[in-house]
Amino acid sequence: MKYAADIAIFGGGVAGLWLLTQLRRIGYSVLLIETKRLGEGQTGAAQGILHGGMKYALDGLFSDAAQALTAMPARWRQALDGNGNEDTPDLSGVTIVAHQQLLWSITSTLPTRLLQQVAKRLLHGAMQPLDRADYPAPFDRHPPAALFRLHEQVIDPHSLVARLAALNPGRILTGQPVTALQRDAQGVTFQRAGEHYRVRRLLLAAGAGNRDLLAALQEQQPTMQLRPLQMVLLSGGALPPLFGHCLGATNLPRLTVTSHLTSSGERLWYLGGELAEQGVGRSPDTQIRIAKALLHELLPGVADLPGLRWRTLPMARAEASNPGAIRPNGVKLYDAGTILTVWPTKLVLAPALGDAVSACLRQQPFQPEIAEQPLAAAAHPPQLAPPPWERLLHG
Numbered sequence: 001m002k003y004a005a006d007i008a009i010f011g012g013g014v015a016g017l018w019l020l021t022q023l024r025r026i027g028y029s030v031l032l033i034e035t036k037r038l039g040e041g042q043t044g045a046a047q048g049i050l051h052g053g054m055k056y057a058l059d060g061l062f063s064d065a066a067q068a069l070t071a072m073p074a075r076w077r078q079a080l081d082g083n084g085n086e087d088t089p090d091l092s093g094v095t096i097v098a099h100q101q102l103l104w105s106i107t108s109t110l111p112t113r114l115l116q117q118v119a120k121r122l123l124h125g126a127m128q129p130l131d132r133a134d135y136p137a138p139f140d141r142h143p144p145a146a147l148f149r150l151h152e153q154v155i156d157p158h159s160l161v162a163r164l165a166a167l168n169p170g171r172i173l174t175g176q177p178v179t180a181l182q183r184d185a186q187g188v189t190f191q192r193a194g195e196h197y198r199v200r201r202l203l204l205a206a207g208a209g210n211r212d213l214l215a216a217l218q219e220q221q222p223t224m225q226l227r228p229l230q231m232v233l234l235s236g237g238a239l240p241p242l243f244g245h246c247l248g249a250t251n252l253p254r255l256t257v258t259s260h261l262t263s264s265g266e267r268l269w270y271l272g273g274e275l276a277e278q279g280v281g282r283s284p285d286t287q288i289r290i291a292k293a294l295l296h297e298l299l300p301g302v303a304d305l306p307g308l309r310w311r312t313l314p315m316a317r318a319e320a321s322n323p324g325a326i327r328p329n330g331v332k333l334y335d336a337g338t339i340l341t342v343w344p345t346k347l348v349l350a351p352a353l354g355d356a357v358s359a360c361l362r363q364q365p366f367q368p369e370i371a372e373q374p375l376a377a378a379a380h381p382p383q384l385a386p387p388p389w390e391r392l393l394h395g
């Protein structure tokens with residue numbers, strides 16, 4: 001069988017799925033191909049924090065990066081409230097696991113730039129200090145030097161992937177790679193499971209997989225970078241729900257904690273921040289030992305809860321190459337005519353990525369031409385990857 005479409009997207013993470021939804025809404029015929037399962041890459045492993053600029057301020061990337069993020073929480077709120085439009089999918093049903101986060105410090109001295117950011121956000125109501133009487137667990141027993149509430153939501157990335165997939169029935173093919181990938185002046189052809197496809201544009205949204213796809217297409221540009229992490233997971237015991245960042249002596253949070261429920265109903269803490277950044281190359285045992293010591297210092301009492309199980313998860317963030325291998329300031333899009341390559345840089349930047357790709361296609365100009373054709377291979381629902389901890393805890 002031969003199929004034609006305006007656009008094929010390779011990659012079933014947040015970038016590919018968001019773009020599939022948005023580009024179909026503005027009239028293109030689009031199909032998405034994921035070699036493994038949807039959410040198998042970075043998206044499924046993300047902490048789900050919808051950063052509104054504080055994160056970049058904490059990371060020390062002030063100006064442009066923080067600015068790119070400022071508009072994002074409102075866009076996500078609109079989507080999560082079910083008010084979709086051409087630019088924003090209707091994300092009703094996506095699980096919001098926290099409506100706010102906590103920021104705490106165990107010392108009363110913070111770097112000046114960080115203090116300025118905190119003060120600015122306090123002034124604009126994006127943050128509030130908590131009264132001592134309102135300190136939630138685990139801070140009620142061991143109060144830190146300062147504790148603030150930060151009005152930034154956290155979502156469950158798995159439910160986001162499921163929702164975006166559900167918005168596109170019959171347009172997603174999972175579980176097999178493409179072969180015979182070739183480009184010409186009019187578009188791109190490839191095969192998958194014995195079927196032939198011809199598309200006018202190919203959108204590479206395969207995260208770390210973009211490197212091999214670009215090589216297969218003999219494209220020298222763009223180049224990409226991987227920034228690894230070693231996350232820590234702890235589950236079991238009577239862990240309280242916690243979403244927050246511990247401010248440290250530098251602009252990078254010493255620890256970022258999100259909480260998730262596993263399929264067996266246990267609460268799990270997912271630990272990132274400086275711990276995960278500096279944990280690269282450590283053995284799992286060493287990383288866990290360091291994580292325990294850090295929890296003793298930053299959240300006394302938690303690491304001693306009975307019945308805790310500890311795991312580590314090495315992951316890498318895939319981004320467009322950037323001088324000094326630092327994180328790019330915003331979304332990255334490379335337009336090579338029939339091939340577009342994207343990296344969102346952060347999950348929260350998916351709306352900005354949608355805007356950038358729509359604007360790029362309008363500018364080319366590239367009009368919808370091919371009507372959507374049913375895909376026999378998409379008759380089965382696409383495969384979704386479970387959250388990474390399910391494999392680690394039960395696999």
Ligand SMILES: Cc1cc2nc3c(=O)[nH]c(=O)nc-3n(C[C@H](O)[C@H](O)[C@H](O)COP(=O)(O)OP(=O)(O)OC[C@H]3O[C@@H](n4cnc5c(N)ncnc54)[C@H](O)[C@@H]3O)c2cc1C
Nearest residue numbers: 011013014015041042043047048049206207209346347348
């Ligand atoms: C541990 C961790 C925590 C994070 N936490 C946050 C957070 O809290 N908030 C935030 O905003 N951002 C966060 N991020 C960043 C965010 O997860 C990523 O920026 C975002 O998910 C990238 O999405 P993507 O769709 O580009 O890539 P991915 O999610 O990696 O998706 C790419 C997909 O392409 C598939 N693929 C690969 N090769 C091919 C091919 N040849 N053909 C077809 N498909 C292919 C892969 O299997 C994969 O499913 C985090 C990242 C990590 C690693």
